[in-house]
Amino acid sequence: MKRTILLLLLLFCLPGTMLMAQDAGISVWDDPMVMFYTVVAFIFITVLLILAVAVYLLQVLNFLVQQQAKDRALKLGIEYVREPGIWERLNAWLWDIAPIEKEKDIMMHHEYDGIRELDNHLPPWWRWLLYITIIFAVVYMVMYHITDSLPMQEEEYATELALADAEMKKMNATESGPVLDETTVVELTDAVSLEEGKKIFISNCASCHKESGAGDIGPNLTDEYWLHGGSIGDLFKVVKNGVPATNMISWAAMLSPKMMQQVSSYILTLKGTNPPNPKEPQGEKYIPMPKETVVDTLTVKASL
Ligand code: HEC
Structure with a gap:
């Protein structure tokens, strides 16, 4: 019993300490699935505990009833015969084995070297399993092949694909209308987007680029040197x-274009933060083009 209690305590406390050890910035509880599984696990453990208590109480009750029957038999002066318990009765029903006194009725007539065989019938649990599979097969056949009320695998696959397609379209849709990609992306500067970007960065990118962006497996994202260019479009790409x-x-499967825009914008805010232990600069120094110049070239081109 002590060991069970210890185990249960461990089960409850381990996830707690593990979750607490997580970074304070983003909590795992933000993920709705984590919340869902925790609640389900909690309900499951509670139900198990209730069941265990119920079984224990039933045993106590059974013991009391037997004790009473024994006392009554003693008072009446008759011999006490123990009633079979629920488990014993269930077991007898499941197997339905002929009692030893009746074995001679079902003895088969052949004999080999003194070995004889009993003609016991199939155990009910086995027969019922067979009946259930037959019922299941009929229901399955009618549902899937006759009335078509449930989808076949191919149909299920097609629906899932359609759903995923719709989801993808929704993810790609932005408020501005045109597709958000490296050619159309603009740097976001509002606090909400940058905060979102930071969350995305810490949970997905910090393992290689460090939380500060100082670089580790991946390059330093806080200096002016870039391997692939330092504009918002370059980062997005x-x-x-x-x-x-x-x-x-490639993060395209994990992050929506909007999220990639947010995280890229957040990275741009890290420039010049000079975090401790930075990774040495890699790539070329990137000098942002002043916005006027871009407009100028466009105007010049248009006027030519
Ligand atoms: C498994 C490690 C790893 C993870 C996780 C990771 N990166 Fe990287 N990242 C790298 C490496 C390595 C490079 C350098 C690639 C190269 O050599 O060109 C890099 C390069 C980059 C660059 C270009 C840097 C430059 O100098 O041009 C950007 C921007 C970047 N990562 C952003 C991100 C973002 C945003 C995330 C999270 C969504 C992320 N990274 C997650 C390893 C990682």
Whole structure:
């Protein structure tokens, strides 16, 4: 009993300490699935505990009833015969084995070297299993092949694909209308977007780029040197496509374009923060083009 209690305590406390050890910035509880599984696990453990208590109480009750029957038999002066318990009765029903006194009725007539055989019938648990599979097969056949009320695998696959497609479209849709990619992306500067970007960065990118952006497996993101360019479009492109044959994977499947825009914008705010233990500069110094120049070239081009 002591060991069970210890185990239960461990079960309850371990996840707690593990969750507490997580970074204070983002809590795992932000993930709705974590919350869902925790609640389900909690309900499951509670139900198990209630069941255990119920079984224990039933045993106590059974013991009391037997004790009473024994006392009554003693008073009446008759011999006490113990009633079979629920488990014994269930077991007898499941197997339905002929009692030893009746064995001679079901003895088969052949005999080999003194070995004889009893003609016991199939145990009910086995027979019922067979009946249930037959019922299941009929229901399955009618549902899937006759009335078509449930989808076949191919149909299920098609629906899932359609759903995923719709989800993808929703993810790609932005308020501004046109597709958000490296050519159309603009740097976000509002606090809410940057806060979102920071969350995305800490949970997905900090393992390689450090929380401060100082760089570790991945390059330093706080200096002026970039391997793939330092504009918002360049950053978006690297995050979206990754860099083949390096640890920098493509994040397009994990992050929506909006999220990639947020995290790229957040990275741009890290410039010049001079975090401790920075990784040495890699790539070329990037000098942002003044906005006027861009407009000028466009005007010049248009007027030519
Ligand atoms: C598994 C490690 C790893 C993770 C996780 C990771 N990166 Fe990288 N990242 C790298 C490596 C390695 C490079 C350098 C690639 C190269 O050699 O060109 C890189 C390069 C980059 C660059 C280009 C830097 C430059 O100098 O041009 C950006 C921007 C970047 N990562 C952003 C991110 C963002 C945003 C995330 C999270 C969504 C992320 N990274 C997650 C390893 C990682």
